[in-house]
Amino acid sequence: MKINLISDTVTKPTQEMLAFMFNAEVGDDVFKEDPTVNKLEAHAADLFGKEAALYCPSGTMTNQIAIKTHTQPLDEMICEVDSHVFQYENGGYAFNSGIAVNTIQGKYGKLEADQVKKAIKLDYDWLPNSKIVVVENTCNKGGGSIYTLEELNAIGKVCQGNQLKYHLDGARLFNALVETGDSTAAIGSTFDSISICLSKGLGAPVGSLLVGDVGFIKRARKFRKVMGGGMRQAGYIAAAGLYALENNIDRLKVDNDRAKAIGSVLDQSNYVAAVKPVQSNIVIFDLIEGITPAMFLEKLAALEIHASAFGPQSIRFVTHLDISALMIERLMEVLSTEISSDSFHL
């Protein structure tokens, strides 16, 4: 039994999702004539109480388009040092937007309103113009940590008071919302723009959505085209996104609960030095000295369990739609009995 905890991006469409995709009505989306893409975009806008949305091939593209649309060269983006927009998008803020970055060391990947306030630059000729704040919810590198609505709104207030745009990298937003119970409308009213991934825990094979007001999305469409993201009969894949939003949100709680259970087992294991607090479907933990991630991953792989190294001493597990109860049972057994610090012959 192969157990793949490398990422929640590894999920494959179910028969039901495939049937829904197969039957999608399609047209040319570059001419805005794909009814299924139009339906998905309208649904997303509606969900967040925003005016419009844009379907894109990836979450990197929706983040990059948002940054590009909100900024001018010589501006700067304020974000947490571990954030995806800074760490994992090839420095796209500089490449695509010609802007600077101002990183803040937060806690478990989360920023605080006071930190943002202090990071805003004064208006001097020699300083970039602080223009956009990007927060990530859940925070991947923070161990899947979750912002409360209060924390998000406090940062939003700082943005409003300083003419800063406020963008949410919500690749795994719904993993957070099933925990906090906050409404999508409340999230929508907090941010200028929101990016969500359909291809992570929601289980669609591809696609992300960017939501915002009409003027913002109109300009975003141009940037999507110049980045090569204008797709034609995209309704076939957009249908998977619609299916995911309609069927796969509530079950994210299962993934979160399983990750928490895994975290508890790891907490009590003698080969683990520390586990980041588990709040959603990501478990990040440090191995004790002497056990390298390569050694640990090799042992897991021999048992058909696959995960990824996350830094020089850390491992990441991500739970998702294609992990069964049986797989979790087996994983727990391996983590609690078959692996111990002794098994590494230190």
Ligand SMILES: *Cc1c(COP(=O)(O)O)cnc(C)c1O
């Ligand atoms: C996955 C992810 C993205 C977007 O990734 P793509 O692979 O480009 O779809 C953006 N932000 C976060 C936090 C992510 O985890």
